[in-house]
Amino acid sequence: MNKRTYAWLALSFVPLFAGCASSSRMTEHSMQADFVRGEISVTEHRHGDDLLSAGLGLKGLVGAASPIADPAHPTSAELRRRAIQASWKGIADLGPLGGYGSVYGAVPDVPGREYQAFAWIPGAKQPHRVLLQLPDNFDVHRRCLVVAASSGSRGVYGAISLAGAWGLPRGCAVAYTDKGTGAGYFDYADDSGVALDGTRAKRGTVPLEFEPPAMAGADAIAIKHMHSGDNPEADWGRHVLQAAKFGLAMLDRAYPQEAPFTAANTRIIATGLSNGGGAVLQAAGLDDEHLLAGVVSLEPNIHAQGQGRALYDYATEAGIWLPCALADARFAKAPFARTPHGDIPPAWLARCASLHEQGKLSGGTSTAQAAEAYARLRAAGWNDGAMEVAASITAFDLWRVIDAGYAASYLRRTAMTMPCGFRYATVGTDGKPAPVAAAVKAAWWADGSGIPPGNGIGLLGGMDASADPGLAGQECLRGLWEGNGTDAQMLHAGVDATAGRLPRQDLPLWIVHGADDGLLPTVFSSEPYVAWLRAQGRQPLYWKVPHAQHFDAFLVLPGFGERHLPLLPYGYLALDRLWAHLFEGAPWPRELAVPQGQPRGAGPLERAALALP
Incomplete structure (x- = not known):
């Protein structure tokens, strides 16, 4: 069973660092992390409950939903395991022909700790969730922090198959943000939302991931991405930068003798896909403090003012x-x-x-x-x-x-x-308004995609x-x-408030996008954005990958796997190249030929089909 400890703070990090070796060395990050309010959860994940798969391994991730002993009253550990599994299955192709774990990628056991909290953008009505996964094999002498935003409208684990799968086995700490999205659904029927540990709680009893204003007679489900009143997409870049600062502050806490951890001594790599890919590009344009050492963005939802078309x-x-x-x-x-x-x-x-x-x-x-x-x-x-x-x-x-x-x-x-x-409301199997089963509702935070319909919620x-x-x-x-x-x-x-801004001149930046993306077509997103960057004197690498589309998870559906290639292996390769540049001194290429892979066909994926260099 996981050991769980909790640290409490209000607006200052003084209590957080009580007992650390040198409080004077914490001052910089105490100031940086004053956006955290309330509880910071610290949990340990070892002995059959690791960081990358919650102990499920590749075989368990592929299987049926992780069981809950008392479905109407799941524990935080059970919800975490389900949330990690749902995020993997919603993003990666884990099917028997897809090649994950054999042709590319892996799901090793990675023991470590998690630090989780609610963070606030100045002026925001609602928080975003931040999470640091710190593996036991973190190398304090070769400091690496990966920061990632969730894909789509997913919760805080929504980038684990990209950022976690690449960074954790390598010994990087990985900081995540849900960027103001996620399945912290609020149900006006009983005035309940989601607490920091993923369990449901009533308004006013504990801080909630999303707590909209009370409304007399309301009969609806409120979704954080849609109903926060913040237009969170306009702040996705700020969410990413706050998650990076949260990661540095938690590293200070974990290794007080090695503190401070700063962007000057810790390489911070930002990565994400889909909306998360757009979020890290937004962050690159807002990074006045030069926190980020490099960015790898997959299939980003991005546009610049007057460039391309908005989603x-x-x-x-x-x-x-x-x-x-x-x-x-x-x-x-x-x-x-x-x-x-x-x-x-x-x-x-x-x-x-x-x-x-x-x-x-x-x-x-x-x-x-x-x-x-x-x-x-x-x-x-x-x-x-x-x-x-x-x-x-x-x-x-x-x-x-x-x-x-x-x-x-x-x-x-x-x-x-x-x-x-x-409006969103709970529905029955016929799609008509009806109460939702207690077990379904209790697992919303783990099972929901952040944008219904699904899990007993319909769009009416x-x-x-x-x-x-x-x-x-x-x-x-x-x-x-x-x-x-x-x-x-x-x-x-x-x-207009969501438009990306120009990143700094020397920032290594690589965009990887599937040529057949039907949700975020390259012609509206990556291509005009890259053209704009180049016109402004930037030199991003851009791969428009043949035969790749938006949803790797769709490759298990009839007709998809035969026609398309997964995009994740190209993202992993881009991250490998960025690592080699930052930690091994490899030159950053000005351009790099796009791999000309071939569709998988009816059989299992072979590495040759990816044509990886």
Whole structure:
């Protein structure tokens, strides 16, 4: 069983460092870490409960959800194990043909300690969660701190398959932030949220990961990313830099005789993927203190002011036009673009008909309408590879989920005032409002992705009784982008606040992005961002990896693994090269040829298919 100790602090770190060898040597980091409020949890993870897999190992990560002895009352250790497992399975391809653990990557046993707390951006209404994993094999003479932000809207372990898997076995400490996202769902039905240890608690009893204002008569689920009132995406870079400072402060605490740990004597490597990849690039543009020694960003959600397109722009476009465009014959073989019987999904044909009735498509047949919708998206910058992969995103109804949630965040709405009539509520198996089982609710923090639907929570509203019920909501959300009313202006201001800034001249920076990314197409994100950096005199490395797409975890789905390559091995390689540069004096390349790998095919992945240099 884990030994658990707790240190308490208010706004100063004096109690935290009581008993350390030299308080004068702590002054710098005491000032740096005054953004932490409340409890710092310190837990030890050894003897069958390690840092990287909570003792599950690769085999256990792949298997069924880690059991909970009393499902309605899980322990913090059980929730942690489930959270780590869910984060691995949600990001990495752990399938039998994917090659993880044999062709690339590994999940060794890494004993050590974890330090966890709630941190606050100045002026923020809600905290972000920070976590340091400190392996027992940390080398105080070759100091390495990896800092990572979670992918998507995931919780604090959301980058463990990238940052943890690469850094912990190497002896690096790894600092994480959930960047103001995560599954700390607040349920107004009983006024409960999530405590620091992952268990659920009532408002006012302990500090909560997310505690929205009380609302009389509220009957909804509040999501931190969507309803914090902070537009956390605008602060993702600051979250990353605070996590780095938290990591340094915890290293001071763990090794008082070796303190202080600073950016001058500790190499800090920032990495992340998807939204986490965008977060570390935001951090690079805000790093006035030169904390970061290098950045590796995978498939980033990034745009610079006036460069590329913001996610909300092309996601609301996709939500309206892709269902019809994917009815085009060129996508007949794309995974999830047709029913199991080979037919075009009826909902997609209904979308073509709706757009025709509105006069937005002129063709008199569904075939002609699909061709028009396809041509429209091509003119807007979409390529065939991105659209083909986006068939899965469209089939899973993710555009509506993204658009509704992000609109609420940018507009700083509450759970009861989301735009276009949307709201989150507990639902039954039929998708209609219903109480959620106690066991499901108790495990929300561990099992949730941070952006429902899922785990007994549904996204309601934005629908009508027509043959194309989702179109009205999608058009309302798109109207917030194309309109000029008060809400549209506020939404644009919220999006503008998320734009990346220019990193310093000498910062090693490597962006790795799948050429077939259908969620964050390179043409809207990495490519214009890299072009902007180069126009401003920066020299980022950029790999647009052939046959890679956004979700490595999707490679276990029918049709995906055969057509695509995982992106994680290329991220690991970029981190290896950055390590060699920072710790072994290897020159940082001005350019490096992109590996020309080949799809895996029907058999298991072989290393030759990756074409890694």
